[in-house]
Structures are given as structure tokens and as C-alpha cells.
Amino acid sequence: MTKRIAIGFEGSANKLGIGIITEDGDILANVRDTFITPPGTGFLPRETALHHNQHLYRLTKLALEEAKLKPSDLTCLCYTKGPGIAMPLITVAVFVRTLAQMWKLPIIAVNHCVSHIEMGRLVTKSENPVVLYVSGGNTQVIAFAEGKYRIFGETIDIAVGNCFDRFARDIHLSNDPSPGYNIEQLAKKGSKYLALPYVVKGMDVSFSGLLSFLEKDLKKHLETGEYSKEDLCFSLQETVFAMLIEVTERAMAHVGATDALIVGGVGCNLRLQDMMSEMVTQRGGRICAMDDRYCIDNGAMIAQTGLLMYLSGVPPTPIEETIIRQRFRTDEVDVVWRKDENYDMQGEGM
CATH class of the missing domain: 3.30.420.40 (ATPase, nucleotide binding domain)
Incomplete structure (x- = not known):
């Protein structure tokens, strides 16, 4: 069977990242561009969104080239639904909607915080x-x-x-x-x-x-x-x-x-x-x-979590529901891919 492969898009703050990963956890690409402002200043939502808009196409092309893949080789598109800053999140979500319709691929909306955890578990082999x-x-x-x-x-x-x-x-x-x-x-x-x-x-x-x-x-x-x-x-x-x-x-x-x-x-x-x-x-x-590479916001972590969701039977997000949520808490996500793993709060595994 052909390996399932996901491409992930992260843009919740000033870092724009696009990553590609296989169902075996092989990271085929993980490219990033950071919006940097002058000393003594922070990054504003509108300027950050403009930065992401300017670099989305270039980074997508670069990620596919690094992975040596075509859009037809991909299984699903994953994007950060939240939490994060609204304007950058929206910019990335709209781009992913466009790609989904061009490439005829399903979309998986991903929680940013959960993605950090799943990337950490993958890279460090921590159960x-x-x-x-x-x-x-x-x-x-x-x-x-x-x-x-x-x-x-x-x-x-x-x-x-x-x-x-x-x-x-x-x-x-x-x-x-x-x-x-x-x-x-x-x-x-x-x-x-x-x-x-x-x-x-x-x-x-x-x-x-x-x-x-x-x-x-x-x-x-x-x-x-x-x-x-x-x-x-x-x-x-x-x-x-x-x-x-x-x-x-x-x-x-x-x-x-x-x-x-x-x-x-x-x-x-x-x-x-x-x-x-x-x-x-x-x-x-x-x-x-x-x-x-993996601590800082990146696209591979979004791809990894989105692919886990997809393979666990989480339904793709309909195109009209590819929205963003600035406040999307970690504990709101049903982690169905780990349904048999628990602590019993007494120090013993269940």
C-alpha cells in the first residue's frame, strides 16, 4: 500500500512553516520563514499576515521540491485552526482552502498546541x-x-x-x-x-x-x-x-x-x-x-498531527468550515489516536 503523506501549514504567529511527513513519521520537508521586526518593536497582525501571504506560495513549492513530491502524491492538507493571531491564521486557512480545491484533497483542521505535543512525542520517542x-x-x-x-x-x-x-x-x-x-x-x-x-x-x-x-x-x-x-x-x-x-x-x-x-x-x-x-x-x-527545528512553530508538526487525526478516522473539515479559532484550548481536542493510553491519576498506567 502506498504510504499516506500529509502537508502541514503553520502560521499562527510570526513564523510561517510548511512541512511534509509520512505515516511512518519520516519528515520529508520542514521549511520556515520568520517575520522579524526592528529591535524594540513587536509584530503586528496585519504586517504578519502580509508576510505570510508573500511567502506561502514560495514555501509550498520549496517543501514539495525538498520532499521530491507532486501534489498528487499527498493524502491530505493540514492547517492550524488555532490558537493564534487571527489575521495570520486566516491568511493561511484561505490559502489551504484554495489548494484543496485545486488539488482535490481533504482538509484537516489542527490544534496548534496539540501539534507541539505530538511532534515532541514523535521526535523524542516519548510515549x-x-x-x-x-x-x-x-x-x-x-x-x-x-x-x-x-x-x-x-x-x-x-x-x-x-x-x-x-x-x-x-x-x-x-x-x-x-x-x-x-x-x-x-x-x-x-x-x-x-x-x-x-x-x-x-x-x-x-x-x-x-x-x-x-x-x-x-x-x-x-x-x-x-x-x-x-x-x-x-x-x-x-x-x-x-x-x-x-x-x-x-x-x-x-x-x-x-x-x-x-x-x-x-x-x-x-x-x-x-x-x-x-x-x-x-x-x-x-x-x-x-x-x-521542532520546538519552534513549524509545518511538520501540523502535518504530523493532521495525519494522525486522518488515519484515526477524524472526518475531514468541509471547505465551508475551514475557519480559525483564536482561542482553541489544548483540552478541547478529542485525542482519538491515543484512546487506549491513560494515567489513572494514582501513578499507574491504565
Whole structure:
């Protein structure tokens, strides 16, 4: 039988990605183009949508060339339904509608957050991990139970990536390749720790007060030389990551998990990976982490999840229903391809 192959389109924020994957998990193509703005600025929805519109055709052609495939070799088209920013999401959805009618292929609408998890499971070979999902728009601690990815804890205000992005703008760091990456590089040179608000509320975390605390005296710290930019980036990372490791460990203890999987753009951060590794090693487990090819938003993760859905019998999305949802929660998706895998919340698998 001919292998089923999916092409995935991701454009929920400033990264446009197109990936092609087979039912065996072979990643045939995973191309990406990032919309980068000047230092001290963020990306606006309209400008981001224009960027995606300008590069969709080129990246689609490039992905097919890399995979050495024709449209007729594909089984289905997959796109990000949400969550994300409306205008970029709509731009990609409309493009996929057009291709579906030209190529006469079914469409699978995919949850962005679930796609990060499924890509992580594929690449790291982790069967049933507790997931720390950390990105520009989302911060969640997740475990699979009773047919869904359950959110055990999350940010109650801004996401960790958004916190980093805003602080990077405050200190006028470059957005190339990303604000978070440049904070990470400065943090490696910092050594003087500034005590920051540490806000963990049960299983939830909060970053807005911490950011406001930093911004309040930022000018004084830098002008007096008491703390350098490097010190402040170091302090920010250490505090934020300690909060995230704490709630992840609590979730692992609750479900009896041994693996911890980090997904999302902030998951590329090597300091976060080191801290997570230390925690899970003490618990006799292992860390499952990835590099920027698969942590950062990409099309292959959308293709992978869409193909899992398709092969599990999830009906294709009718062309008139290929809509987007800016707020599409992780725990709203029926994860039918994992229906026999569960934790029983007592530390034993079901």
C-alpha cells in the first residue's frame, strides 16, 4: 500500500512553516520563514499576515521540491485552526482552502498546541510524558488522561515567551533570530542575581508582576551599573524557569510520570533544558527535549498531527468550515489516536 503523506501549514504567529511527513513519521520537508521586526518593536497582525501571504506560495513549492513530491502524491492538507493571531491564521486557512480545491484533497483542521505535543512525542520517542508547553502565546503543564490532553497548570496572565519578548523590547534586543534567544545569550554572561517576585499559585504561574517589577527600576539598574543587562536576563531566566520546573515536577508526582517533554519555542532554551534535566534525573526519569527545528512553530508538526487525526478516522473539515479559532484550548481536542493510553491519576498506567 502506498504510504499516506500529509502537508502541514503553520502560521499562527510570526513564523510561517510548511512541512511534509509520512505515516511512518519520516519528515520529508520542514521549511520556515520568520517575520522579524526592528529591535524594540513587536509584530503586528496585519504586517504578519502580509508576510505570510508573500511567502506561502514560495514555501509550498520549496517543501514539495525538498520532499521530491507532486501534489498528487499527498493524502491530505493540514492547517492550524488555532490558537493564534487571527489575521495570520486566516491568511493561511484561505490559502489551504484554495489548494484543496485545486488539488482535490481533504482538509484537516489542527490544534496548534496539540501539534507541539505530538511532534515532541514523535521526535523524542516519548510515549506518555508530562508536557511543559512554553511559547510566546502559551504556558501550560499538560498530561494525557481520559482521551484528552489535560491542563494541570498554566499561566494566569501572560505566557513565558511573551514575558521574554516584552523584556527584550525594554532593553532593545534584536528580534533576529528571536528575542528569547538573545535573552538566553545575554543571560549566559550574567552572574549577579536580582531577587524577583516568584509567583506560583497551586499549579498555576504568573509572570506579569515579575515583568512589571523588572521594568519599574530598569532605568535605575542600568544607569547606576548596579545590575547589567546580562545580570537582569540571568535573573529573569533563573526565576521564571524555577517556577516552571516546580509546577512540572508537581504534575509528574501526581500522575507518576517519569518523562518530561518540553515543547514550544522557549523549549529550545538550553538553561531550561538543563534545569529540567536535573529535576527529572533526581526523580529517576528522563528529559525529552528538542532543538529549534521542532520546538519552534513549524509545518511538520501540523502535518504530523493532521495525519494522525486522518488515519484515526477524524472526518475531514468541509471547505465551508475551514475557519480559525483564536482561542482553541489544548483540552478541547478529542485525542482519538491515543484512546487506549491513560494515567489513572494514582501513578499507574491504565
